[in-house]
Amino acid sequence: MALTTDVKAELVSIRNAPPTVRVAEVTAILRFAGGLHSIAGRVAVEAEVDADLLARRVARDLAEIYGVRPEIAQVQSASAQDGARYAVRVIGAGETLARQTGLLDQRRRPVRGLPNRLTTGSREEIAGLWRGAFLAAGTLSDPGRSAMLEVSCPSSEAAMALVGAAHRLGVAAKAREVRGMPRVVVRDGEAIRSILAQMGAVKTAAAWEEMRQRREVRAGVNRLVNFDDANLRRSAQAAVAACARVERALEILGDTVPDHLRVAGELRLAHRDASLDELGHHADPPLTKDAVAGRIRRLLAMADKRAQHDGIPGTESAVPAGLDV
Numbered sequence: 001m002a003l004t005t006d007v008k009a010e011l012v013s014i015r016n017a018p019p020t021v022r023v024a025e026v027t028a029i030l031r032f033a034g035g036l037h038s039i040a041g042r043v044a045v046e047a048e049v050d051a052d053l054l055a056r057r058v059a060r061d062l063a064e065i066y067g068v069r070p071e072i073a074q075v076q077s078a079s080a081q082d083g084a085r086y087a088v089r090v091i092g093a094g095e096t097l098a099r100q101t102g103l104l105d106q107r108r109r110p111v112r113g114l115p116n117r118l119t120t121g122s123r124e125e126i127a128g129l130w131r132g133a134f135l136a137a138g139t140l141s142d143p144g145r146s147a148m149l150e151v152s153c154p155s156s157e158a159a160m161a162l163v164g165a166a167h168r169l170g171v172a173a174k175a176r177e178v179r180g181m182p183r184v185v186v187r188d189g190e191a192i193r194s195i196l197a198q199m200g201a202v203k204t205a206a207a208w209e210e211m212r213q214r215r216e217v218r219a220g221v222n223r224l225v226n227f228d229d230a231n232l233r234r235s236a237q238a239a240v241a242a243c244a245r246v247e248r249a250l251e252i253l254g255d256t257v258p259d260h261l262r263v264a265g266e267l268r269l270a271h272r273d274a275s276l277d278e279l280g281h282h283a284d285p286p287l288t289k290d291a292v293a294g295r296i297r298r299l300l301a302m303a304d305k306r307a308q309h310d311g312i313p314g315t316e317s318a319v320p321a322g323l324d325v
Helices: 002-012 019-033 052-066 094-101 123-137 156-168 189-199 202-225 230-256 259-270 276-282 289-310
Strands: 034-039 042-049 071-075 085-090 138-140 149-152 174-178 181-186
Touching: 002 052, 002 123, 002 138, 002 189, 002 202, 019 034, 019 042, 019 052, 019 094, 019 123, 034 094, 042 052, 042 094, 042 123, 052 071, 052 085, 052 094, 123 138, 123 149, 123 156, 123 189, 149 189, 156 174, 156 181, 181 189, 189 202, 230 259, 230 289, 259 276, 259 289, 276 289
Parallel strands: none
Antiparallel strands: 034 042, 042 085, 071 085, 138 149, 149 181, 174 181
């Protein structure tokens, strides 16, 4: 929770963004922190946020960009742990604002995803879109095995649009559903650092990366201290054997290896201690661990078949003596 607060405090302090970027940000906040309501037969736009400073920023942007007069009200939190929450409401000009921000289409129907003009804009606009989404419904956990940056989404369409926007920024993100709530998740450590920096949380990104590196060093020291553990030793031996076979396979096949199998083999060699699931996250586009394992198996099988045909040692010959294949 402390890291999430730090990120939002840094993001909300950003000033003097270009008008199109401000539009992308405030539209995302309205989409991810609220939505449309009907009050006395009129369309009202509302965004519920977790900080008074953010509420005032949203109200100011709406007034300066769209010429409306929002009202800010403190509302009851869902639980005592959530702290105070603030609603920014536009009632009088709600329908006009909803059309201008893309929350309503030309037929007065609510838009379930995000306006296409935002998800296909410049990198700065897409970064502003992600900044607004995170300010509205984002969380960041501590570095570690379960580290992730997550944004809760109002619909699966909005989640998929946010995933597409992340990919345009060069960040691997995935949509998933938890207890019926669509979410967008970024798990890879480098991807988390990248999206934080591109949103504008440069200081928090640097601090998060420093924490991650310290934990990796500490984890590495702990692994060395506990290397006598039989399971860890077997895993290390298996990694050495696997990499040796992959190197031999690429050597046997040379330029004839199919591109998708070469990429899988090079991923294995570039990240020798990574799990298959982690290798899949490093792929572009990301792959499942089963897909990575299948490609590596086909690479080894193709190389062994070629070696048998040519009468030369196969991939198993490259495994150091005393290691299991």
